[in-house]
Amino acid sequence: MSIERTYAEINERIKSGQAVVLTADEVVSLVEEKGVAQAAKEVDVVTTGTFGPMCSSGAFLNFGHPQPRMRMSKVWLNDVSAYAGVAAADAYIGATEPTEDDPLNKEYPGEFRYGGGHVIEDLVAGRKVKLRAQSYGTDCYPRRELETDISLDDINEAFLFNPRNAYQNYNCAVNVSDKTIYTYMGMLQSNLGNAHYSTSGQLSPLLKDPNFLTIGIGTRIFLGGGVGYVAWNGTQHFPAMLNASGVDLHPSGGTLSVVGDMKQMDARYIRGASMLGYGCSLSVGIGIPIPILNEEVMRWVSRSDKELYAPVMDYSDAYPNRTGELLGYASYADLKSGEITLQGKRVKTAPMSSNPMAVEIANTLKEWIKKGEFEVSQPAQLLPSAKDNIVAKALNTDK
Amino acid sequence: MSSKKIILRFTAATSDKPIIYNLVKDYDLMVNIIKAHINPEKEGTLVLELTGERYQEGINFLEEQNIKVQKLAEQVNYNQDRCTSCGTCTDACPTGALHLERPAMQVQFDSDKCIVCQMCVKVCPMKAMEVCF
Ligand code: SF4
Ligand code: SF4
Numbered sequence: 001m002s003i004e005r006t007y008a009e010i011n012e013r014i015k016s017g018q019a020v021v022l023t024a025d026e027v028v029s030l031v032e033e034k035g036v037a038q039a040a041k042e043v044d045v046v047t048t049g050t051f052g053p054m055c056s057s058g059a060f061l062n063f064g065h066p067q068p069r070m071r072m073s074k075v076w077l078n079d080v081s082a083y084a085g086v087a088a089a090d091a092y093i094g095a096t097e098p099t100e101d102d103p104l105n106k107e108y109p110g111e112f113r114y115g116g117g118h119v120i121e122d123l124v125a126g127r128k129v130k131l132r133a134q135s136y137g138t139d140c141y142p143r144r145e146l147e148t149d150i151s152l153d154d155i156n157e158a159f160l161f162n163p164r165n166a167y168q169n170y171n172c173a174v175n176v177s178d179k180t181i182y183t184y185m186g187m188l189q190s191n192l193g194n195a196h197y198s199t200s201g202q203l204s205p206l207l208k209d210p211n212f213l214t215i216g217i218g219t220r221i222f223l224g225g226g227v228g229y230v231a232w233n234g235t236q237h238f239p240a241m242l243n244a245s246g247v248d249l250h251p252s253g254g255t256l257s258v259v260g261d262m263k264q265m266d267a268r269y270i271r272g273a274s275m276l277g278y279g280c281s282l283s284v285g286i287g288i289p290i291p292i293l294n295e296e297v298m299r300w301v302s303r304s305d306k307e308l309y310a311p312v313m314d315y316s317d318a319y320p321n322r323t324g325e326l327l328g329y330a331s332y333a334d335l336k337s338g339e340i341t342l343q344g345k346r347v348k349t350a351p352m353s354s355n356p357m358a359v360e361i362a363n364t365l366k367e368w369i370k371k372g373e374f375e376v377s378q379p380a381q382l383l384p385s386a387k388d389n390i391v392a393k394a395l396n397t398d399k
Numbered sequence: 400m401s402s403k404k405i406i407l408r409f410t411a412a413t414s415d416k417p418i419i420y421n422l423v424k425d426y427d428l429m430v431n432i433i434k435a436h437i438n439p440e441k442e443g444t445l446v447l448e449l450t451g452e453r454y455q456e457g458i459n460f461l462e463e464q465n466i467k468v469q470k471l472a473e474q475v476n477y478n479q480d481r482c483t484s485c486g487t488c489t490d491a492c493p494t495g496a497l498h499l500e501r502p503a504m505q506v507q508f509d510s511d512k513c514i515v516c517q518m519c520v521k522v523c524p525m526k527a528m529e530v531c532f
Contacts, residue, residue, distance in 0.1 A: 007410070018471040051483065052485065109521075111521075113517065113526070170502055186522060186524075187489050187491060187521075189449060189490075189520050194490040194491075196487070196490075271483065271525060273524040273525065274524055274525075274526060275524055276521050276522050276524075283485075283522070283524070283525075284447035291513075336501070336502075337501075338499065338501070348489035348490045349490070350486050350488075350489050350491075351485060352486075352487055353485060354456060354483045354484045354485040354486070354504075355484070355486070355503070356484040356503060356504060356505050357483055357484065357485075359503070380402060380500070
């Protein structure tokens with residue numbers, strides 16, 4: 001009889017301190033040694049981790065009401081504009097918003113030293129942040145201007161609400177043109193001078209549950225050092241089978257929208273980032289537990305870097321102009337080795353996301369579960385997967 | 400005592416001031432002229448290496464004379480707390496001073512190999528590499 005477990009059974013074992021928990025790295029070697037069936041019998045939960053720039057991130061903040069009251073209609077935090085079109089004392093600070101007087105790319109490539117992601121990091125780190133607000137004034141909210149310092153402790157709610165995080169898989173970015181380019185995938189040297197990739201491969205949450213058998217709305221996760229939840233699928237959630245000249249590799253293209261209380265977070269796992277010539281961002285640490293419900297879940301979770309692939313794309317033309325053309329596929333084992341071969345040329349590789357931090361997050365989550373502090377949650381609803389054939393829409397600019 | 404390298408930029412009006420004399424005599428600095436490109440009453444540059452306790456006073460004096468002083472980077476500093484070991488800098492670094500240690504993929508900085516080209520200072524998303532003067 002092959003093993004079947006329920007969420008309730010797994011949580012019973014977690015509560016009694018008996019759960020067997022491995023990281024996604026560790027489970028790869030266990031399955032190599034003992035096979036899927038035996039590993040599924042032995043292991044209750046596998047923890048994954050990822051840490052890297054996730055641009056589609058931001059935070060909802062409620063500042064509390066000043067006296068007299070103010071219906072804040074324009075808000076800046078450390079001179080970074082936040083969206084204040086939500087009620088009187090709420091705002092949303094987006095990770096990629098630059099400082100108001102940032103020279104941007106006028107002096108190319110721009111440095112983008114401080115932006116929304118850095119504001120979020122400063123708040124999580126407990127540092128003071130300057131709040132400036134303007135309003136037009138109403139009878140019930142007469143105040144028109146405000147400038148003060150706030151900290152995370154001073155304000156009511158602060159929760160990260162990231163519309164698109166934890167990309168299942170990502171392009172390996174290269175540059176075939178004859179000049180250096182500056183992208184959200186870093187500085188790409190001319191004539192295939194380097195290749196950048198950006199997932200943690202065999203540690204990456206959605207590559208380890210590629211068919212969304214366990215991850216769904218309400219899944220409890222590690223988010224930025226605290227406990228968070230999957231709120232919905234991410235925007236641009238287009239899970240589809242990666243197919244290399246007729247061979248199905250594995251699903252790719254899923255994303256998550258996640259939410260979590262900033263007051264629980266640790267600035268080690270929430271960092272403002274500056275991408276040269278591109279813009280500001282936020283590096284986010286995410287870890288997702290995968291409950292081993294059956295052998296099928298174990299089979300996917302045990303996929304190694306050798307069996308996981310990134311599509312290789314040119315960012316000088318194919319990406320910006322949306323030609324869809326790929327230069328091939330590279331396995332994460334090859335990408336992590338430091339060199340891949342493209343068009344007969346040896347190309348050095350570098351990651352954008354941190355492998356040591358991904359390992360640290362998977363290990364932290366493992367410890368939480370082993371100590372009985374963190375239970376796995378059954379999703380209220382599973383997310384669309386590759387078999388739902390969601391088709392990405394392009395924006396038509398001819399209308 | 401460590402020495403520091405600076406570039407001085409003169410305008411036509413400042414090019415004939417006896418500044419070397421002042422630096423030595425008034426501020427007790429040892430001056431090593433690395434490169435000079437100066438003509439009386441024309442714009443010019445001078446690259447100097449200065450050694451001495453009163454280095455900062457000497458710099459202040461130069462600036463008071465309306466001479467533009469630019470400090471040459473001596474080294475880059477690696478801020479380990481800021482570094483997330485993302486690895487993005489490792490293919491930009493021309494000497495391997497910043498490199499990934501496999502299989503853990505931990506980033507290491509070997510300052511002996513660093514040539515202060517400052518590529519890492521530009522590309523590091525965490526601003527973990529800083530120029531020191
Ligand atoms: S300054 Fe240049 S040589 Fe030194 S670590 Fe940075 S990139 Fe490498
Ligand atoms: S780019 Fe910066 S943060 Fe990333 S490994 Fe290099 S020094 Fe560390």
